[in-house]
Each structure stands twice: as C-alpha cells, then as structure tokens.
Amino acid sequence: MTSFRRNFVPGGSYFFTVNLADRSLSLLTTHIDRLRAAFRETSQRHPFTIDAIVVLPEHLHTVWTMPDGDADFAMRWRQIKSAFSRNLENGETVSPSRAAKGERGIWQRRYWEHTIRDEEDYARHIDYVHINPVKHGLVNRVSDWPPSSFHRYVDRGIYPVDWAGDLARCEDDAEFGERK
Numbered sequence: 782m783t784s785f786r787r788n789f790v791p792g793g794s795y796f797f798t799v800n801l802a803d804r805s806l807s808l809l810t811t812h813i814d815r816l817r818a819a820f821r822e823t824s825q826r827h828p829f830t831i832d833a834i835v836v837l838p839e840h841l842h843t844v845w846t847m848p849d850g851d852a853d854f855a856m857r858w859r860q861i862k863s864a865f866s867r868n869l870e871n872g873e874t875v876s877p878s879r880a881a882k883g884e885r886g887i888w889q890r891r892y893w894e895h896t897i898r899d900e901e902d903y904a905r906h907i908d909y910v911h912i913n914p915v916k917h918g919l920v921n922r923v924s925d926w927p928p929s930s931f932h933r934y935v936d937r938g939i940y941p942v943d944w945a946g947d948l949a950r951c952e953d954d955a956e957f958g959e960r961k
Contacts, residue, residue, distance in 0.1 A: 787894060789852035794832065794897035796906040799858065800840040800889045803874070807838030808887065812869060813928050816841075819864035823857055832903075833910040836928035837917060842910045844897070854894070862888045907934075912945055921947045 801808055809816055813836060820831070829851075834843040847854060866885045875886040897903045911934070914926035923931050923945050934940045 787855065788896040789854075790847075790896055791852040792847055792849040793852060794844060794846045794903060795854055796842070796844050796893075796895040796897060796909075797854075797858075798840060798842050798893040799862075800892070802886050802889050804839045808869065809836050809841060810838045810928060812865070815868045816865050818868070819861045822864050823860040827853070827857055827860070829854070829857060831930070833907045833930045833934075835910050835913050835926065835930070837914060837919065842913055844903070844906050844910060858892060908945075911940070915945065915947075 816836060824831075828848055830846040832844040832846055835841065845854060866887045869885075869887065871885070875884070879886055895906070897906060911923050911929060911931040914920045914929065915923055920926045922943070923929070924935070924942050931940065931944075935942050935944075
C-alpha cells in the first residue's frame with residue numbers, strides 16, 4: 782500500500798482537491814445544499830476558515846486556514862464526506878473492499894493536499910480555485926459559476942466582476958496554482 786505523507790502545520794493554510802469516486806456524476810452541484818450543510822455542520826464542531834472554494838459537478842477545490850494550534854484537516858474531511866454521504870440515497874456502486882469496511886462509494890478515498898508556503902503561493906491557489914470552472918469549460922466567465930467564493934471576493938472588492946476575462950481570452954499557461 783502506498784504511504785502518503787501529509788504535512789500538518791498547526792494554524793496553516795492548505796489547498797485541497799477532493800473528488801467523487803465516479804467522476805461522471807454531478808452529485809456535488811446537484812446536491813449543493815447538502816454539501817453546504819456538511820461543511821457548516823463540521824465547521825461548527827471543528828472550526829476552520831474557508832478562504833476560497835469552488836464546487837464543480839464531480840470535484841471541488843478549496844483553500845482552508847486552520848485555527849492556531851490545530852492541523853487536523855483529515856478529521857474534518859472525514860466528517861464532511863461522511864455528513865454529505867449520509868444525506869444521499871443509497872444506490873452507488875460499492876467495491877467489495879469498501880463494502881467490507883462499511884463504506885459508501887461516493888468519494889475517492891484520498892484527496893490532494895498542498896501546504897501553502899507563502900503569500901504568493903496563497904494568492905496563486907486562490908486564483909486557481911476561482912478560475913477552475915472556466916478551465917473545465919463549464920462557463921465562459923468566472924462570474925457565471927454560482928457555487929464559488931469568487932462572488933464573495935467581488936463583494937469585498939478583491940476581484941473585479943470581470944476578473945480573468947472570458948474563455949476566449951483565457952490562456953492555457955496562465956499562472957494559477959502550482960509553479961511550473
């Protein structure tokens with residue numbers, strides 16, 4: 782079995798990508814209210830700050846900042862995934878290994894985590910979160926995708942409403958996310 786090494790930095794900021802097991806489904810946007818409730822329920826019991834988030838049909842990207850002295854994002858993800866799954870009807874395909882552990886087949890078991898290194902890295906990942914619906918061809922303009930913290934950033938004057946232009950002008954090699 783592969784051994785994953787997570788970087789737990791108390792009070793740190795992290796970028797995450799979390800996927801559905803079946804990437805052909807659109808459970809996250811179809812059941813956005815249930816997903817929001819799962820985040821709300823978890824953050825009330827175990828606080829963290831969602832700095833940025835975008836929910837796409839089959840995956841999501843988010844940047845979190847953990848409370849001082851706390852780095853247990855793994856527990857929070859378990860609780861979010863579990864709360865969301867409990868509120869969905871059964872019916873997904875479940876592998877024998879998942880069935881043996883009493884797991885549902887909704888989420889990929891693992892997720893991508895990146896510890897934010899500095900202010901530039903933070904800004905790059907916030908931009909990556911917000912540009913993602915355009916990158917995946919779901920909309921032409923970032924502002925056209927409702928389940929995104931982009932709208933909160935516009936309301937706060939951080940981004941202009943036409944930030945990143947439209948799909949026709951979006952460069953494939955734009956500087957979002959990880960360094961090249």
